[in-house]
Amino acid sequence: MKEGSMSNKKPHSVPVPQLYKEASRILGQLERKEGSLKTLVYGGKYKNFKKIYALLSKAWNQKSEIQQVLAASKLFHEQPNFNPHLAHILTSELLGKGSLSGNCKPIQVLLEYEEELRSLAAHHLTDVAPKYGHRNGCPRYVRVNTLIASLEAVQVQLYNEGWHPTNYDRDHTTYDDFLNLIENLQGHCYLIDYHIQDLLVFPPNTPFWDSPLYQDSAIILQDKASCIPVFISNIKPGACILDGCAAPGNKTSQIAAAINDFGRVIASEKSFNRYKTLEKLLRQRGATCVFATNQDFTKLPSKLTAGVEHIFLDPTCSSSGTDLHKDEIPHKRLQNLGAFQISLLLHALSHSSVKEVVYSTCSVNAEENEEVVRTVLSQHEEFELEDLGSKLEGWKHFGKEDYEFGKCCLRTVTHIDKCHGFFVAKFIRKNPTSITDTVKKSKKDKEPGKHKASDDMDYCIKKKKKKN
Template structure:
């Protein structure tokens, strides 16, 4: 009797329960102390893998499930969880409180406008899981392969926002060793194109890490249209039985002085303008 469960093949600390698990009726689930996560959402914190006692920044933290996972991995370390939207910030605070994670500091702010950003110079690990189109979510309607100009315009606005945050992560935290970028999107515009533009940016010391070496047996990778594509991973509903997700892992090539004043370029969207034009000209489709 009772539920049967498996230990996940790729993420050892993840336990896999059947969809109809009786745990949904457990009082700890009902009062918000216990949460279930899609495996795809567990990938980014697992691959960020902060050391015990380290300092972590979750740049776009709400609703907070990944934050809680990071808090567990960091143990006695500290996790800064930032959220700019007031309603989502309240939900984040409630989820953190219910989880019992006492090593999380919640901050209601746009992460690029944190007061005295120098206070966070000790941040070593950064998770960036920004607002995206959500095209990988299984409860969303499938998108047509033919997109309207308004759809493309929205994608490129999201792309500019995502790139701004990734460049901010690269340049504003001098102790950062590893940055993980993830989305619940299957669109190259929000994934590989953002990674490419970030890598091509000036004034940063980060390189892309081959994620396949960290997830033996993984089968879905980034587009081979990009030189670095196979270093990134996707989870896909049709083969991984999860939501669609994209993850890229960056690590610092070498440390530089904490007094370094290198800044984020002011106009990120200009940097990827040529890529966007080519996408329109070639009739680029969502993958």
């Protein structure tokens, strides 16, 4: 079967993977107190008992968090017949591994709620212990989707919903002062972010699922850390951009907004289910300049990527910078992830037309961050790291000092920066003028106003009509 194609079976006729089915059955037995986890798994004579036990151990340990996340989501309200035990197992797997194996109907349905579930989990929309209290918890970040509405229009609607901005003089406020404002944010008050002007900051756990702004895609629930890669990039309207690991689509829609929906953006996603989610979200958010493709980033045809100048790469990682991953990650897994991330980054830098590659992870481990950067830099001497300190005024945390280039990279520390743990490095070509002629020729051959999507099924370019 060719990549991107599907089986002839309809989703409703595809069975739920045996692993998930058996784990959900045992979860029900655990809740009914029919035995201990070990007894139910090892006494059940399951062939894949090791995988079942590993999956259930995490799902059971996070029982309270996952149940409250599911309860706060729209899943059971809109899908009342969804088996709650299966939903628990699938959500645990999705949040833990970042993906789900299989193409059955329950998996397809759950993936439609992926963005909501991830955001709820990340921001602790639960009643879990006071350790996630106001002063220590991450605030709720809301990015204004300027493809749909302006910042001013969103603020008017927020005022109508009872919200009031906490104003501050940016020229006379330090970053430390701003962090103090976040810690003392009260009631129905919000802030405009210190660095990213279309990002709003609300008290922790603020729900927006019923807000018309969220339902109309005028706002997007996106943590500040994940907004940084696009913010520190040099993309401009008319640019040719590739988002290598695009789903679920927050970063991709932010890219489209940053270039005013004018240019060529290719969003690649290997998983078919996540690709469908990506397509749906981009359509809802008005990102018409983006072409989403269900292909492996490393196997995209050269015709599709010709002329690409900017690449964003946020690959699968351990997610150790997010709140649901407090357990120790095996060294072997970190090694495997690092090797995978290196292969993707090497491929990104191999594009002859690329001038800038932004690499990011929601991991705090050096094996997935500085070690990856060091390995790749040694193999691509035509690139160097841009010093990102000047991009974020007052920023406190950078790459590890053990690495000579560490000061050029950005890190976020959750309890200080009030956002998820994150890492960002930006590779820039040392001599971009050597590829200028090639890029100009590529752009001339593919002018947005002349190219038609029907001319080439691999990509499309859409130019946003200017308002009279």
